[in-house]
Amino acid sequence: MRGATRAKWAVGTVAVALVATACGGGGGGGGGDGKGVLSSSWGDPQNPLEPANTNEVQGGKVLDMIFRGLKRYDPKTGAAEDMLAQKIESKDQQNYTVTIKKGWKFSNGEPVTAQSFVDAWNYGALIDNNQKNAYFFGYIEGYEKVHPESGKASARTLSGLQVKDDRTFTVKLNQKFSTWPQTLGYPAFAPLPRAFFKDHDGWLKKPVGNGPYKVESYTKGSAMKLRKWGGYKGPDKARNGGVDLRVYTDNNTAYTDLQAGNLDLSDDIPAAQLKNAEADLGDRYINQPAGIIQTLTFPMYDPQWGSEKMAKVRQGLSMAIDRKTITRQIFQNTRTPASDWTSPVLKADGGYKSGLCGKACEYKPAEARKLIKEGGGLPGGKVTVTYNADTGSHKDWVDALCNSVNKVLKNDKACVGNPVGTFADYRNQITAKKMKGPFRAGWQMDYPLIQNFLQPMYYTDASSNDGKYSNKEFDKLVDEANAETDRQAAVKKFQDAERVLVKDMPVIPLWYQNGSGGYTDRLSDVRLNQFSVPVYDRIKVGS
Amino acid sequence: MGRYVIRRLLQMIPVFIGSTFLIFFMVYALGDPVAAMFGDRAPDPATAARIREELLLDQPLWKQYLHYMGQIFRGDFGTAFNGQPVTELMGTAFPVTLRLTLVAIVIEIIVGVTLGVLSGLRRGRALDTSVLVFTLVVVSIPTFVSGYVLQFLLGVKWGWVKPTVSTDAYLDELLLPGVVLALVSLAYVTRLTRTSLAENARADYVRTAVAKGLPRRRVVTRHLLRNSLIPVVTFIGTDIGSLMGGAIVTERIFNIHGVGFQLYQGILRQNSPTVVGFVTVLVLVFLFANLVVDLLYAVLDPRIRYA
Numbered sequence: 078m079r080g081a082t083r084a085k086w087a088v089g090t091v092a093v094a095l096v097a098t099a100c101g102g103g104g105g106g107g108g109g110d111g112k113g114v115l116s117s118s119w120g121d122p123q124n125p126l127e128p129a130n131t132n133e134v135q136g137g138k139v140l141d142m143i144f145r146g147l148k149r150y151d152p153k154t155g156a157a158e159d160m161l162a163q164k165i166e167s168k169d170q171q172n173y174t175v176t177i178k179k180g181w182k183f184s185n186g187e188p189v190t191a192q193s194f195v196d197a198w199n200y201g202a203l204i205d206n207n208q209k210n211a212y213f214f215g216y217i218e219g220y221e222k223v224h225p226e227s228g229k230a231s232a233r234t235l236s237g238l239q240v241k242d243d244r245t246f247t248v249k250l251n252q253k254f255s256t257w258p259q260t261l262g263y264p265a266f267a268p269l270p271r272a273f274f275k276d277h278d279g280w281l282k283k284p285v286g287n288g289p290y291k292v293e294s295y296t297k298g299s300a301m302k303l304r305k306w307g308g309y310k311g312p313d314k315a316r317n318g319g320v321d322l323r324v325y326t327d328n329n330t331a332y333t334d335l336q337a338g339n340l341d342l343s344d345d346i347p348a349a350q351l352k353n354a355e356a357d358l359g360d361r362y363i364n365q366p367a368g369i370i371q372t373l374t375f376p377m378y379d380p381q382w383g384s385e386k387m388a389k390v391r392q393g394l395s396m397a398i399d400r401k402t403i404t405r406q407i408f409q410n411t412r413t414p415a416s417d418w419t420s421p422v423l424k425a426d427g428g429y430k431s432g433l434c435g436k437a438c439e440y441k442p443a444e445a446r447k448l449i450k451e452g453g454g455l456p457g458g459k460v461t462v463t464y465n466a467d468t469g470s471h472k473d474w475v476d477a478l479c480n481s482v483n484k485v486l487k488n489d490k491a492c493v494g495n496p497v498g499t500f501a502d503y504r505n506q507i508t509a510k511k512m513k514g515p516f517r518a519g520w521q522m523d524y525p526l527i528q529n530f531l532q533p534m535y536y537t538d539a540s541s542n543d544g545k546y547s548n549k550e551f552d553k554l555v556d557e558a559n560a561e562t563d564r565q566a567a568v569k570k571f572q573d574a575e576r577v578l579v580k581d582m583p584v585i586p587l588w589y590q591n592g593s594g595g596y597t598d599r600l601s602d603v604r605l606n607q608f609s610v611p612v613y614d615r616i617k618v619g620s
Numbered sequence: 621m622g623r624y625v626i627r628r629l630l631q632m633i634p635v636f637i638g639s640t641f642l643i644f645f646m647v648y649a650l651g652d653p654v655a656a657m658f659g660d661r662a663p664d665p666a667t668a669a670r671i672r673e674e675l676l677l678d679q680p681l682w683k684q685y686l687h688y689m690g691q692i693f694r695g696d697f698g699t700a701f702n703g704q705p706v707t708e709l710m711g712t713a714f715p716v717t718l719r720l721t722l723v724a725i726v727i728e729i730i731v732g733v734t735l736g737v738l739s740g741l742r743r744g745r746a747l748d749t750s751v752l753v754f755t756l757v758v759v760s761i762p763t764f765v766s767g768y769v770l771q772f773l774l775g776v777k778w779g780w781v782k783p784t785v786s787t788d789a790y791l792d793e794l795l796l797p798g799v800v801l802a803l804v805s806l807a808y809v810t811r812l813t814r815t816s817l818a819e820n821a822r823a824d825y826v827r828t829a830v831a832k833g834l835p836r837r838r839v840v841t842r843h844l845l846r847n848s849l850i851p852v853v854t855f856i857g858t859d860i861g862s863l864m865g866g867a868i869v870t871e872r873i874f875n876i877h878g879v880g881f882q883l884y885q886g887i888l889r890q891n892s893p894t895v896v897g898f899v900t901v902l903v904l905v906f907l908f909a910n911l912v913v914d915l916l917y918a919v920l921d922p923r924i925r926y927a
Binding site: 122298327334 | 659
């Protein structure tokens with residue numbers, strides 16, 4: 078086997094390369110004494126590295142290392158645990174009092190106070206700052222003043238935020254939201270030091286945070302060196318000396334470097350290498366669920382697809398997709414067939430319910446044919462699946478999906494793919510409601526809560542409701558769930574809302590996406606969190 | 621000579637304006653880049669509108685173009701979407717690519733011309749035939765194949781070199797990528813030198829030089845080579861431009877953070893300031909390289925005079 082021989086060679090070269098890197102690395106060396114520095118693959122962050130402006134994994138990687146917020150999601154269980162928060166209290170699920178812990182500092186020596194949070198949130202929400210995650214602050218009272226739908230801001234700060242003293246501030250929300258404290262683990266809610274506001278350009282060149290690492294040097298577009306910060310107060314102190322992030326434009330190159338031992342950790346295994354990865358890396362290959370679900374969204378605004386009687390056709394299409402075969406053949410099991418609209422990383426406790434969708438998400442050729450016929454058949458006898466062709470291997474699975482549908486309907490031309498050249502163009506067509514048939518969508522969660530998998534996408538006029546689905550019953554159940562004080566009761570309500578989706582099938586759940594990665598034998602305790610970002614502070618570096 | 625140079629420089633202006641406009645137009649035609657900045661979720665309309673306004677995307681194309689050209693003449697190439705000035709990106713990217721190009725050109729000249737001279741002087745012999753076969757093979761292999769194969773063999777399998785280039789991109793690290801980048805052009809240089817040399821070897825002035833009793837070495841270097849190199853110099857000159865722009869593939873394979881990397885990233889994100897800025901500089905490089913080549917003609921061939 079080609080793969081097997083490659084692995085052998087790789088081990089041989091690792092030893093050679095390690096000697097070289099140990100000499101070259103600044104503070105490197107050290108035999109598992111917590112001083113070793115590891116190198117890890119990275120992509121150039123799309124936006125400036127401000128917490129409220131980072132909405133993709135690469136920038137998120139850095140924020141996760143240099144910032145700690147009020148809460149933090151446990152990398153294993155996904156539960157939101159107090160980090161800087163001493164307590165977050167509320168009597169009515171709408172007015173919250175936040176008390177932060179004593180003694181925390183930013184790595185430039187500034188203390189972390191209530192003001193650090195309030196300033197940061199005000200900055201993130203204000204429209205003048207063009208922060209792409211501004212909508213996260215949309216639940217706080219006064220948001221529509223600092224971030225109006227159009228025109229200029231009529232206030233500079235959120236009226237719902239009040240600093241009481243150094244360690245306390247209050248938050249007033251514009252609606253009841255019982256699980257709001259659990260959203261605070263998202264990096265957009267991180268505190269910011271005064272240095273961020275005083276010397277903004279300087280801060281962007283070398284970000285300063287309060288996390289277990291501090292930035293030693295940052296060469297934009299190519300590398301960032303992070304080192305363990307000795308003054309870090311939290312319980313999750315780094316177990317290694319630091320991380321060197323290296324930008325790769327091509328994940329194939331990163332994989333080659335990993336094989337040659339020139340790179341310690343790559344968290345993006347190219348699709349073409351998935352077949353070899355297990356043979357090449359053995360147990361150093363990570364394949365772990367991430368909070369990402371891939372779906373097929375119907376344009377509910379199009380009467381051809383959105384009408385009530387078309388629900389049967391939509392369900393029928395869902396049952397015509399052989400998810401199991403596609404995930405195995407095309408994705409080498411790095412995707413798992415979906416049977417609800419959430420993600421396994423939520424765990425049963427958090428609202429994930431395997432099989433909630435029932436047989437509507439199973440491969441049932443005969444029933445699929447029957448349902449589609451009952452619903453009046455496909456509009457015009459065919460269905461086009463639109464996708465963006467520039468990234469990912471979307472073409473491969475769309476073709477496979479269509480093939481599966483065509484086989485079920487015994488018609489070679491029933492389903493065809495419709496590639497759109499660039500992602501930007503694709504998004505523009507979606508926003509302009511130009512879709513004439515189902516289109517692909519991927520949702521990466523912001524925080525591990527069932528609310529985040531449902532409300533932003535299926536609630537009437539929600540921010541990411543691309544198909545413009547609207548159902549009063551669904552909306553009502555979500556509202557009730559948000560007002561629920563008991564977490565388990567809230568989860569139940571959300572699941573009831575999800576059952577409405579089974580009936581309407583405005584979006585076909587396809588599969589849950591895994592995070593994949595690989596590392597050299599120099600490292601141990603490597604795992605990914607729910608956002609498929611490596612948990613750097615836990616990694617141990619051997620010699 | 622001076623007037624010739626001035627005329628050539630003036631000719632560059634319409635070429636420059638035309639090419640920048642074309643690039644600007646093409647990047648613009650790709651569509652609105654703002655939606656993609658928000659990833660898989662619908663952009664918040666207020667923020668999107670503000671970003672569009674700041675990037676002047678809400679203006680008609682000709683206004684954007686005029687504004688952009690105005691900026692360029694003030695030495696400001698705009699700001700990339702990640703908040704970095706494009707001039708800063710150029711400052712880091714161009715030296716790296718320039719170094720890579722130089723390594724490639726040096727390899728091209730040394731190996732290409734040497735092989736060309738050797739086979740040109742030994743026409744029809746075994747050496748000539750093997751060089752012919754070698755160049756044919758090299759020309760027919762695309763860069764990405766030779767790149768990945770050499771990288772895997774030397775970098776992973778035998779572990780002789782690091783498979784990728786570090787951020788600093790030292791010269792020794794650039795040797796392998798330089799060879800990969802040079803391979804195709806190297807074959808052309810070899811063929812070109814050989815043919816031109818073979819042709820000129822029968823020329824009258826060479827016969828005269830030999831008849832004068834000059835040593836063979838002097839005949840080859842002073843008379844034969846100098847005249848035969850004219851087409852080769854033209855080729856190498858134009859190659860500088862295409863190597864700098866065409867390094868995208870090589871730079872991706874070896875993870876070199878040069879011009880190709882920035883262009884690729886820029887195109888992927890529809891970042892018009894980056895793409896147009898870099899291509900504009902490449903256009904300039906191309907134009908100047910051509911001018912230098914034309915001027916070099918006069919140096920190499922005394923019969924050519926510019927007025």
